[in-house]
Amino acid sequence: MTTEKTRAYAAVDIGGTKVAAGIVETDGTIVYRTRVPMVTTEGPDVAFRCVKDALQNAIAHAGVRELVAIGVSAAGPLDPHTGVVLNPPNMPCWRNFPLGELVAKGFELPVTVENDANAAGLAEATWGAGKGFRNVFYATVGTGLGTGLVLDGKIYNGRTGLAPEAGHITIDYRGPLCGCGKRGCIEALASGTGIAKRARAAVAAGRGNSMMLKLADGDETAITTEIVAGAWRAGDAEAAEVLHETMELLTVWLGCIIDTLEPDVIVFGGGVGELMSEWFPQISELLPKWCINQRCGEIPLKLAHYNADAGIAGAAALCAAQGAHAMVSVDD
Ligand SMILES: [Zn+2]
Incomplete structure (x- = not known):
C-alpha cells in the first residue's frame, strides 16, 4: 500500500523578539505552528540557532507531507535577491548576514527570503x-x-x-x-x-x-x-x-x-x-x-485573512510563488 504524500512548505518568520515556524499546505492551510524566543543580543550564531530550532521543530511535525521548499520572512531591511539580512534596527545580531544561504545549507531545500510585510502581502494576495x-x-x-x-x-x-x-x-x-x-x-x-x-x-x-x-x-x-x-x-x-x-x-x-x-x-x-x-x-x-x-x-x-499567522503564511506564500517560477522554467 502506498501513501500519497501531500506537498507542503516549511515557513519561518523572524522578528526581534520571537521566531515563529510552521508547516503550510500548498492551499495556504497552516497545519502546524510553533514559536521560540529570538535572542538578538548574543551574536549572529546564537540568533541563527533560534531560527534553526524553530524550523527543526516544525519540520519534525510535517508528518507524511513532502516538504518542497522553505520560506523565510524576516524584519527588514534585507536583500530578497540574495537572502542577505542588511541592518535591521530590531535585530542588532545580524549585519550583512547571509540568512538565506545558511538556511538552504542547513536544511538542503530551496529557500526564499523576503521582508515580513511584503511576504504577508503576498499571502493575502495568494490565499487571503x-x-x-x-x-x-x-x-x-x-x-x-x-x-x-x-x-x-x-x-x-x-x-x-x-x-x-x-x-x-x-x-x-x-x-x-x-x-x-x-x-x-x-x-x-x-x-x-x-x-x-x-x-x-x-x-x-x-x-x-x-x-x-x-x-x-x-x-x-x-x-x-x-x-x-x-x-x-x-x-x-x-x-x-x-x-x-x-x-x-x-x-x-x-x-x-x-x-x-x-x-x-x-x-x-x-x-x-x-x-x-x-x-x-x-x-x-x-x-x-x-x-x-x-x-x-x-x-x-x-x-486581512491571516492575522497572528501573517508571518508564517507570508513565508509559505514565497514558496508558492517560487514554485510557479520553477514550473515555468522547466517548461522552457
Ligand atoms: Zn518614518
Missing part, C-alpha cells in the same frame, strides 16, 4: 483577502506600519529590494519625529505608537476627567491604543475623536497611495488594522476629498 485581485496593496498596522505591494501575483521590490516603505510617506512635514528620522510619517501618526502618543497629548490638554486616563489608572503615560479602543467602545467622546483623527490621517495617506498605484484592493492587517477596519466606511466616504481619482471609493478596503 486579496485573492482574485490583480494588484494588491497591503498594510500591516501594529506598533509600526509596514506595507507590501503585489502586482500581477509578484511582490514589487523596487530597484534594490527596499520598496515599498509606504509607512514612511510623510503626510505632515511639521509632524512628530518618526523612528526612521523623518517627520510626520504616517507610521509616526497612525501606528499603535502614534495613536497612543496623540491620545496622551489629548488627555494632557484636557480637564483630567478622561475615561482613557481612568482606564490607565490615572497614569497618562500608560495610555495605549488598547485603552483608546476600550474607551471608544464604552462611548468616550475623547477616544472617539482620537480614532476619528486616525481615520482622517489614514484617508489622507490612502489618497496618496491610490493616486500613485490605483490598486484593485487594499488589505489591512495587524492589531491596529483590525481596530481601524471598523472605520472603513468612513474612510471610503472621505477618500474622494483626498484623492484625485474620483473612482477611489470603488476600491475595496478589506481586513
